[in-house]
Amino acid sequence: MHISRIDLNLFVVFDTVLAEGGITAASRRLNLSQPAVSHALARLRELLGDPLFERQGRGMVPTPYARGIAGDVRQALARLEGTFREAGPFVPARSERRFAVAFRDVLELLLVPVLMGRLAAAGPGIELVAARMDRARLETDLQTGAVDLAIDVLLPVPPTVRRERILSEPMVVVAREGHPALRQGLDLAAYLGQEHIQVSSRRRGPGLEDMELARLGVSRRIRLRCRQYGTACRTASATDLLATMPARYAEVVNRPYGNRVVPLPLPETRLELFLYWHANTDRDPASAWLREQPKAAIASA
DSSP states (O other): OOGGGOOHHHHHHHHHHHHHTSHHHHHHHHTOOHHHHHHHHHHHHHHHTSOOEEEETTEEEEOHHHHHHHHHHHHHHHHHHHHHHTTSOOOGGGOOOEEEEEEOHHHHHHHHHHHHHHHHHHOTTOEEEEEEOOGGGHHHHHHHTSOSEEEESOOOOOTTEEEEEEEEEEEEEEEOTTOGGGTTOOOHHHHHTSEEEEEOSSSSOOOHHHHHHHHTTOOOEEEEEESOHHHHHHHHHHSSOEEEEEHHHHHHHTTTTTOEEEEOSOTTOEEEEEEEEEGGGTTOHHHHHHHHHHHHHHHHO
């Protein structure tokens, strides 16, 4: 098939239907009518000789052929769009870009309100998608433009994925008011003598503080493992369990519960967050501007 026969707009429609999971949502995102989107898909089906999508309930499920070409199509569109974007300056006030930033769940509450405030002030047409962080797909998602940026702890990445440290945060301990372990100040022995809450999206495995304790040849007893720092703070307020978390998290999520917050008696233990982006966006003015926004949001959060 010669490229002269191909209308690239058909692949834009294909990629959007794939991303949105249906014609109705794709038509809204593309600002086209549903019949126009259906007609474009029909043309592409005829061109490629494959149904591309099959209806399942209220959504559209891609065929095996569609799944096979999806990554290449998205990557090609992202590169083409990036080429055009590099041709001129990025003006946030006139932009209608939709930026996708991937976060871990625990970061969303802390960063999204401040980040969205900055984006909204800079450009009323700019949209933000707070995407789920998928570490297994990080390189692919960044390369294809499925996400523009990602924010997470230190991860092993290939040279094509850039990273920059944007936060180094001390850890603190949250305990109910009047907790007996805090009466004389919380040293390491008192900390180890208590039962603890660990916040993690994983079912097992150590946290930052556990790795430092292991280095010292000691360990703590985890009585509760949960996924949200808000859950940990509420539980701490009703029990004698201690919750360990980054200081900035505690400042935000502990407000409704009035727990005491004291330094973790392991001063070397700090949360470090990194900003990740793909090398193919290095010269993109919009991406360069976007990379500055989380850093500024963290500085003011």
